[in-house]
Amino acid sequence: MKMNPVYKREITVSSRSFRLALILVLFNCILALVVLLNMYSVVEQVKMTAEIQYSSFINIYAFVAVVEFVMLMFIMPALTAASVSGERERQTLDLLLTTTLKPWEIIWGKLMASFGTMFLMVMSSFPLIFVSFVYGGVTAYDIFILLLCYLSVALLCGSMGICFSSIFKRSTIATVVSYGVLVMIAAGTYAVNMFALSIARLNVVNTYASSVSGIADQANSGPFLYLLLLNPVATFYVMINSQAGDNQVLKSLNSWFGPHPQNGIMKHWVVLSIFIQLLLAAIFLFTAVRAISPTKRKRMNK
Amino acid sequence: MLEIKNLWKKFGKFHALNGLDIMIPQGSLYGFVGPNGAGKTTTIKIMTGLLSADSGQVLINGRDVTGGLEDLKLSIGYVPDFFGVYDNLKVNEYMEFFASCYGLDGLKARNRYMTLLEQVGLEDKCNFYVDSLSRGMKQRLCLARALIHDPLLLVLDEPASGLDPRTRFEFKEILKDLKEQGKTIFISSHVLSELSELCTDIGIIDQGKMVLGGSIEEILHRVNATNPLIIAILGEKERALTILKSQPCVQTIAVKDQDIRVNFIGDEQDEALLLQQLVDADVMVRGFYREQGSLETLFMQITDHDKEKAVLVHENEPGL
Numbered sequence: 001m002k003m004n005p006v007y008k009r010e011i012t013v014s015s016r017s018f019r020l021a022l023i024l025v026l027f028n029c030i031l032a033l034v035v036l037l038n039m040y041s042v043v044e045q046v047k048m049t050a051e052i053q054y055s056s057f058i059n060i061y062a063f064v065a066v067v068e069f070v071m072l073m074f075i076m077p078a079l080t081a082a083s084v085s086g087e088r089e090r091q092t093l094d095l096l097l098t099t100t101l102k103p104w105e106i107i108w109g110k111l112m113a114s115f116g117t118m119f120l121m122v123m124s125s126f127p128l129i130f131v132s133f134v135y136g137g138v139t140a141y142d143i144f145i146l147l148l149c150y151l152s153v154a155l156l157c158g159s160m161g162i163c164f165s166s167i168f169k170r171s172t173i174a175t176v177v178s179y180g181v182l183v184m185i186a187a188g189t190y191a192v193n194m195f196a197l198s199i200a201r202l203n204v205v206n207t208y209a210s211s212v213s214g215i216a217d218q219a220n221s222g223p224f225l226y227l228l229l230l231n232p233v234a235t236f237y238v239m240i241n242s243q244a245g246d247n248q249v250l251k252s253l254n255s256w257f258g259p260h261p262q263n264g265i266m267k268h269w270v271v272l273s274i275f276i277q278l279l280l281a282a283i284f285l286f287t288a289v290r291a292i293s294p295t296k297r298k299r300m301n302k
Numbered sequence: 303m304l305e306i307k308n309l310w311k312k313f314g315k316f317h318a319l320n321g322l323d324i325m326i327p328q329g330s331l332y333g334f335v336g337p338n339g340a341g342k343t344t345t346i347k348i349m350t351g352l353l354s355a356d357s358g359q360v361l362i363n364g365r366d367v368t369g370g371l372e373d374l375k376l377s378i379g380y381v382p383d384f385f386g387v388y389d390n391l392k393v394n395e396y397m398e399f400f401a402s403c404y405g406l407d408g409l410k411a412r413n414r415y416m417t418l419l420e421q422v423g424l425e426d427k428c429n430f431y432v433d434s435l436s437r438g439m440k441q442r443l444c445l446a447r448a449l450i451h452d453p454l455l456l457v458l459d460e461p462a463s464g465l466d467p468r469t470r471f472e473f474k475e476i477l478k479d480l481k482e483q484g485k486t487i488f489i490s491s492h493v494l495s496e497l498s499e500l501c502t503d504i505g506i507i508d509q510g511k512m513v514l515g516g517s518i519e520e521i522l523h524r525v526n527a528t529n530p531l532i533i534a535i536l537g538e539k540e541r542a543l544t545i546l547k548s549q550p551c552v553q554t555i556a557v558k559d560q561d562i563r564v565n566f567i568g569d570e571q572d573e574a575l576l577l578q579q580l581v582d583a584d585v586m587v588r589g590f591y592r593e594q595g596s597l598e599t600l601f602m603q604i605t606d607h608d609k610e611k612a613v614l615v616h617e618n619e620p621g622l
Contacts, residue, residue: 005402013390091384095447098350098380099403100372294347295354295371 005101006109011116020117027071027121028128034067035060035128057135062244064129065146069153069236072118073186076154077178079117080161082171083110084292089171093292103293107285110162111155118154122147142243149239152274153232155281157182163284166291189227189234196224226265228273230280235273242270303328303486304349304455309358311344311510318344319355320510326455326488326503331481333497333518334490335597336507337605342490345507346459349488350380362454376404379448383460385440387432393419393443394428397450404451411450418446422476438469445476449485456480458489462496474500498522498597508605518597525600526592531566531573533580534589542585549576560588 014020042056084107087093096106129146132138160181165174200222228234265272306324311317319341326332336342347353349360351371360368367374388396397415401407406414419425422442427435435443441461448456458477462470477500481487491497497504498518505515514521535542542562546552551568566573577590 002407003402005399008402009388009391009395009399012395013388016390090386090388091382092386092388094352094382095380095386095400096403097352098375098378099400100375100405100451101403294352 004105004109004112006096006106007112007116008109010109010113014113014117020120023075023117024121024124027075028125030071031064031068031125031128035064035131038063039131054135057132058138058244061129061132061138061142062240064132065240066236068122068125068129069150069233072121072150073153073157073182073232074179075121076114076118076157077161077182078175079114080110080158081165081175081178083114083162084165084288085168085171085174086165088169097292097294104289106292107162107166107288111158111285114158114161115151115154118150118158122150138243145239145243149236149274152277153236156232156277156284159281159284159288163288163291166288185230186233189231192227193224196222229265229269229276231273232277235270235277238273239270303330303363304488305359305361305364306345306349307359307361309345309348309360310356311341311348311353312356318510319348319358322358322507322510323512324505324515326486329481329484329486330503331477331487331501332489333501333504334488334507335492335494335497335504335601340507340605341510342507343459344510346380346457346490349374349457350378351375376451377454379451379453379456381441381444381448381456381458381461383463385437385444387435387440387443389431389433391432392428393424393430393432393435396432396443397447400447401450406450414452415446415450418449419443421449421479422446423472438465438472441465441469441473442476445473449480453485455486455488458487460491461489462491462493470496494597494601504597506601506604513604514600521600522597525596526594527569529593531564531576532589532591532593533562533564533587535560535562536586536588538585541583542580542587545579545583545585546576551576563593 038060042053042060045056046052084093087096097103126143129143157178161174161178164177164181165171168174168177304324304326306322309319309322311319322341322345324334324345334342334345344353348355351374355368358368359366360374362373362377365373367377388399391399394412394415397419398407398411401411401415416425416428419428422445424439424442424446427439432440432443445456445458445461461477462473465473474496477487477489481502489497489501501518503516504518504521506513533542533546539557539560539562543555543557546555546562546564549566551566551572553565553567555565556563566576568576573590573592577587580587580590
């Protein structure tokens with residue numbers, strides 16, 4: 001099969017750059033520090049109490065997975081936000097567009113290149129995650145699901161970065177907007193739910209006699225909860241909670257935003273949210289292709 | 303070879319192209335000139351598929367390629383006024399990359415880019431990083447890059463900008479070689495003196511319209527025909543002036559040292575008759591020629607809108 005030329009060039013250039021090596025070293029150093037400190041604290045606890053809590057070792061896995069997830073979520077926009085705008089700044093985008101290469105091939109090549117970097121980062125960190133295998137409790141299937149979750153968040157964040165990189169002329173603006181939208185999705189949906197929950201609690205307290213104990217606990221964030229389907233953090237939270245022993249999706253989210261009725265969406269939360277996030281990524285990629293297509297693009301922002 | 307018919311392009315309220323027509327003959331070296339904002343870049347972007355026109359046609363060898371970008375891209379090689387190079391990429395990798403963008407790979411691509419690098423004199427720079435090359439070398443590399451898919455037409459936008467005289471000369475020589483090999487070349491430039499000595503055809507665009515186009519010889523001949531006649535006389539000038547004053551084709555006469563500058567509206571035959579009359583009257587004619595016109599003069603005349611406006615104001619004044 002013929003290799004995408006943009007992908008081939010990107011990996012040639014990035015393999016020569018110091019940046020990739022630096023990202024890999026820093027990424028793994030942070031993870032290693034987290035793993036080793038966590039292990040140290042568990043072992044010290046065992047020494048102090050003479051009680052071995054095997055759930056602590058599972059917590060190492062969960063903790064490392066969370067740190068890696070957060071780092072991926074914030075590294076992907078940085079890797080992709082300059083991809084197309086960088087071509088524009090180097091004035092090579094017009095050259096690419098005068099070749100027979102299709103705009104979607106350019107975008108695909110860029111996405112694949114950032115995915116390659118992400119994959120390298122994830123794979124290089126797996127020995128650290130495998131530390132938890134020493135004590136058991138984590139299956140290969142769990143790791144597979146974790147990898148899928150990483151891929152879905154990388155696709156969402158990567159396509160978002162490429163989209164804004166295609167829309168905006170300057171890399172700095174594209175980077176700022178990418179992070180802004182990411183924070184809006186990750187923290188914004190959470191904030192909306194928290195706000196809805198606090199309003200609901202207030203109403204419940206005002207409506208019923210405040211003396212009825214525990215009545216405020218029945219308040220929930222209502223339909224705003226489904227906004228969290230867009231949020232990769234919520235997806236990951238639910239997934240890692242189920243892997244760490246608590247298999248109830250409902251319980252995970254309800255502990256945050258109040259009790260919600262069990263329904264089909266709640267039952268298939270992880271699959272559904274991954275599907276919606278992939279759909280969102282597809283919309284971002286489609287917008288990016290349109291933004292660089294010479295016959296379709298409108299005037300770009302400065 | 304390439305024909306542009308009635309091309310229109312509007313950006314908001316600004317009309318960049320107003321029914322532009324261009325005809326680029328096969329094997330020609332076509333110079334495309336015009337003042338800033340005349341619509342040169344817009345035309346080039348439409349020709350190279352980087353912009354779509356509001357209406358009009360782009361025909362290559364009689365085939366309409368306005369809707370089919372693939373055909374257009376395969377037929378045209380584009381050298382912009384910037385280098386467009388990548389850091390951390392070697393010359394051979396750069397060429398290989400663009401070859402693969404046109405679907406060429408393997409040995410075929412290698413043979414093709416090696417031939418081109420040899421043609422532009424960069425065969426010994428194959429393993430050099432592109433960003434370590436000099437401006438002239440980068441420009442030659444860009445030219446080789448634009449030729450990787452063996453296009454019918456090469457479009458160059460201000461190719462000599464920022465180059466030293468020697469590099470310019472070398473670049474011109476490469477273009478001449480390419481023309482001899484049968485390539486059709488379209489150059490947009492502000493350096494008119496270079497275009498007049500390099501190009502076979504020329505088109506002058508102003509306010510989105512082609513105001514003058516044709517072969518450079520023909521155009522310069524037309525310019526020369528309207529230029530003053532210079533008659534260099536040895537000795538007595540009175541007799542010559544008497545003859546000139548009696549000529550109906552002579553409009554004005556100015557004397558400077560031994561030269562007489564005559565605004566003569568006659569054709570080549572009238573010129574010959576005048577010369578014969580002067581010789582018959584024993585006037586010692588040392589020189590008899592039309593003042594040579596230049597592309598610069600022509601360009602200035604055509605694109606001088608202040609002068610046009612002045613004439614219009616003058617014509618509209620009451621009582622005149």
